Amino acid sequence: MSLPNPADEGITFDTFMEGVWRQNPVFVMVLGMCPVMAVTVSAINGISMGIATTFVLTCSCFLVSLLRxxxxxxxxxxxxxxxxxxxxxxxxxxxxxGSLALYEALGAFIQLIVVNCIILGRAEAHASRNPPLKAVVNALGMGLGFTIGLFALGGTREILGAGKLFGISLFGEHFQPWVVMVLPPGGFFVLGGWLLLFALFRGKAAEGGHTHGA
Amino acid sequence: MSEPVIHKTTPANKMVLTMGLVATICGVLIVGAFEGTQAPIAENKRIMVERAVFKVLPGAATVREYAATATGIQPLTGAMPEGGVKFYAAYDQAGVLKGIAAEGAAKGYSDTVRVLYGYDVQCQCIIGMGVVSMRETPGIGDKIITDQAFLKNFEALDVRVNTEMTALANAVKTVKHGTKTNPWQIDAIAGATITSKAVGRGINESAQKLLPKLVPHIAELKP
Amino acid sequence: MSIELRTSPHQVSDRSVPTIMKHVVLSLLPVCAFSVWQYGLSALALLLTITATCLLTERLLNRSAGQPSTLGDWSAAITGVLLALTLPPSFPLWMGVVAGFVAIAIGKALFGGLGFNVFNPALIGRAFVQAAFPVAITTWVPAFSAQRFTELVPTTLTAPLMMPPEIVDWVKQQAVDAFTGATPLARWKFENVVASTYDLLTGAVTASAGETSAILILVCGLYLAARKFMDWRIPVAVLASAALTAWLFQWYDPAHYPSPTFVLFSGGLMLGAVYMATDMATSPVTPLGVWIYGAVIGVVTVMIRYFGGLTEGVMYAILLGNALTPFIDLYTQPRVFGTRQQGKKK
Incomplete structure (x- = not known):
């Protein structure tokens, strides 16, 4: 990535918001799709994975920036x-x-955070060129964006696939689960749907004269 | 780095030094985390095993891990001895042996189905079955944990060992829905035959290996 | 006498896409009528609901994309009717709406509309609900029950998003002889019972509406083929290859594998071969390619039925054939007149 990245520019609101909106890892950059598809069968799995990734991302970016x-x-x-x-x-x-049940649910995808391209990408493109505090703020934003993406997928798939959100039943016991949603194809359907929605939102926002970032 | 630097290479010792420094920092972090989390992880694993065992052996209060080998049985401490099979002995509040629990696994429809079964010493039968892990199709294969008729198979599933103590007297077998005639057969769920068969195979394989080694020494487990 | 001057083409066929599609819909009407006669109000409600959903979805998506309405080409109607014919008559209406929406929105509009779709839209809809609601799509009701024109199957009017009620008791009340709740294919696969060809031909078996009227479908197909509204090679290739594969298996082990007649007349093979595999947008255009395409579908169907986890394989076989179509077309292109084939020396 050869974005102009003047190191002397201070921390702005956009440093944080970049990852949430303009360069959202899930909805805009479409990075790290392996965990996005695999673990998002429920909202809680999505959020846990998001938090775990955010932790790794923030700590790594801090250390990388410190040693840059x-x-x-x-x-x-x-x-x-x-x-x-x-x-x-x-x-x-x-x-x-903390919880072995959660550990089993996330499975190999915790270890696979290592190869999540968002983390190496941010370390290389941002943390290695910016002071620690700015790197951390940016990483937190990216992590939040990733978590929001995972939650959006996990929540939708849990609602349709099990009739629940965070394990709380939404439609009563007679709800007919959409089995496909907790299977791999459901991940693609839901991701496609969210990408469509996000693109629409961004299109509308751009038309309305809002410009995000520089 | 305002000017492009083309020919300047970093000396090797600096690279080694930096990598060494980074590796040291990381090493310290990992060791610290390992030390700090070892106790809670072990505790979590114990609770998980206990919960699973208590489910298949109602009334149990404590669980001990054992290994059965060709020569006898011994408490499991550290590594598994050569050719050993792991099992859990469960005791009730008064310290009386409630039963034995062991794990079986077989390939199901989409991945390995791992089950834990409870064995009753008196009736020489399986009195409970729980699923440890599976990835079967929701709504079809995962009926093995909700289908009451299917779970009834495991209230008294015959696993007697033959008189020579070499194998089960009758192999545990999953049969087509509605055709169960013998107490060592499992009546499959209609429409989820593959998963039902996996449960049967997993139990059979594990019981064939474990029970002939365990039954001759069962008295040693009683306090 | 006035002479009109214009560039080629000088001769224009009166066969437009809407004409062909309209005839396909018309030829499907007898099949629909038979299914309604067989299964009564529930089958009728399902047919109407799904077709209406398909038409509505098409119109809405046209509007949101700012296109003129494409309802006039009749293709959405075909999708709706075919989709309804592949589903069990007891299928809850709300699930039918989901299937119809997915068929048009994901199966067709997403690719750019009629002619651009890679897969048969009706089968996309069916594949989606098969994966989403595996229980409802394998719940069958008896044909020719006495009250079929006066009452609906209890599952038909299931509230949206809710699970359809258990209908075992209701089916027993209908008191139809020898109703097993399983299709002929399922009975063969799990119980090794082969239904009689007579029962298969007259529709006296349990199945989805479009599976029980093989003869009728064949006749309608003959009409379409005779008037050249569809490529006769496709159904012939599909049915011949399926029959040949079945015959080979039966020759190898007669005790275990059923006869080619059973394979041809059970399940959705007839409907699939005549109406779905022949979808113009998703089948090859070269004569040789068409034969290959049909043969692949026939063989894969039988393979899935014999060795797969599912009882019926027509749907996935056709979807696979659709996916192969661009490649088949690529490799069976005839030589353009006056040119040399690539890599060949004269």
Whole structure:
């Protein structure tokens, strides 16, 4: 990414909002689709995965930004991966200590946060060129955007696939679950639907004269 | 970095030093997290096993892990001995043996179905079955945990060991819906035959391995 | 005498897309009538609801895309009628609405409308509800029950989003002899009972509306083929390859595999071969390609029936054939006159 990124520009509201709206990882950049598809069968799974990713993203970006002047460019990717893998291992232990049921539900996708392109992408494109505080604010925004995306998918799939939201029944016990929604094809249907909606919103917002960011 | 630097390469020792520093920081973080979370993780795992065992052996209050090998049975501490089969012995409040629980697994419709079954020593039968993990089709395959008629199969499923103590007297077998005639057969759920069969196969394989080794030594479990 | 001057084409066929589509709809009417006679009010309600949903969805999507209405080409009506014929007569109406919407919105409009769709829209709708509501789509009711013209099957009017009620008791009240609740294919697969060809031909079996009238479908298909409204090669290729595959299996193990007649007249093979595989937008255009396409569908259908987890394979076989169509067309292009084939020396 060769975005103009003047390092001396201070922290603005857009530093945070970039990841939530203008460059939302799920709805705009369509990055990290592997966990997006696989774990979002319920709202709580989506949010947990989002929080875990946000934690890894924020901590990694902080450390990468802190060490940005020290790390030689030849070994930067190797360094970033070591840092990211460390925080993924931490999250792995923390989730196991918190709830084994959640750990089983998220399965291998916790470990796979390592290869989530959002994290390496942000470390390379943003954290390695900006001071720690700004990197953290930006990473938090990205993480929030990712979490919102996962929640939107997980919530929709849980409502249609089980008639529940956060495990609370919405339609009574006679609800007919749409089995397809908790199966992999449902992930694609729902993602397609949300991409469509988000594109419509952004189109409307742009027409209305609102401009986000620079 | 305002000017493009083309020929300047970083000396090797600086690279090694930086990587070493990063690795050290990361190592310290991981060790710290491991130390801090080890106890709660072990506790969580214990609670999970207990909950599963109590479900298939109602009335149990404590659980101990054992390994059955060709030579006998022993409490499981640390690694599993060669050729050993893991099982859980469950005791009630007064310390009386309530039953044995063990895990079986077989390939279902979309992934491995792992089940835990409870074995009653007196009647030499299975008195409860619970699913540990599965990814069967919701609404069809996952009926194995909700279908009351299917769960009735596991109220007294015959798993007697033959007199030579080499295998089960009758292999546990899943049969077509509505054709169960013997106490060692499992009546499949109509429309979910593949998953029902996986449950039967998982129990059979595990019981064939475990019970011939365990039954001759069962008295050792009684306090 | 006035002479009109214009560029080619000079001869224009009076066969337009709407004409062809209209004839397909007309030829489907006897099949619909038979299914209503067989299953009564519920089948009629399902047919009307799904067709109306398809037409409405098409109109709404036209409007939102700022296009002129494409209702006049009759294609949405075909999708609706075919979709309804592939579903069980007891299918809840609200699920029918979902199927109809998905068929038109995802199966057709998303690709750009008629002619651009890769898959048969009716089958997309059916595949979606099959994956979403696996229980409702395999719940069957007896044909020719006494009260079929006076009362609806209890599941028909299930409230939207709700689970259809259990109808085992209701079916028993209907007191139709030997009703098993399973289609001939399911009975063959799970119980090894082969239905008699006579029962299959007269529709005295349990199945979705469009599966029970093989002869009628064949006759309507002959009409369409005779008037050249569809490519006769496709149904012939599908049915012949299915029969041949079935015959090979039966020759190999007669005790285990049913006869080719059973394979041809059970399930949705007839409807699929005549009305769905022949969809012009989703089948190949070259004569050789058409034969390959039909053969693939026939063989895959039998393979799914014999070795798959499902009892019926026509739907997925046709969808697979649709997916292969662009490649078949690519590799069976005839040589353009006066040119050399690529890579071949004279």
């Amino acid at each position: 002047k020290l790390v030689p460019k030849e070994v930067r990717i190797a360094t970033y991966i070591v840092i990211i893998a460390t925080f993924v291992t931490l999250v792995d232990y923390l989730i196991q200590a």
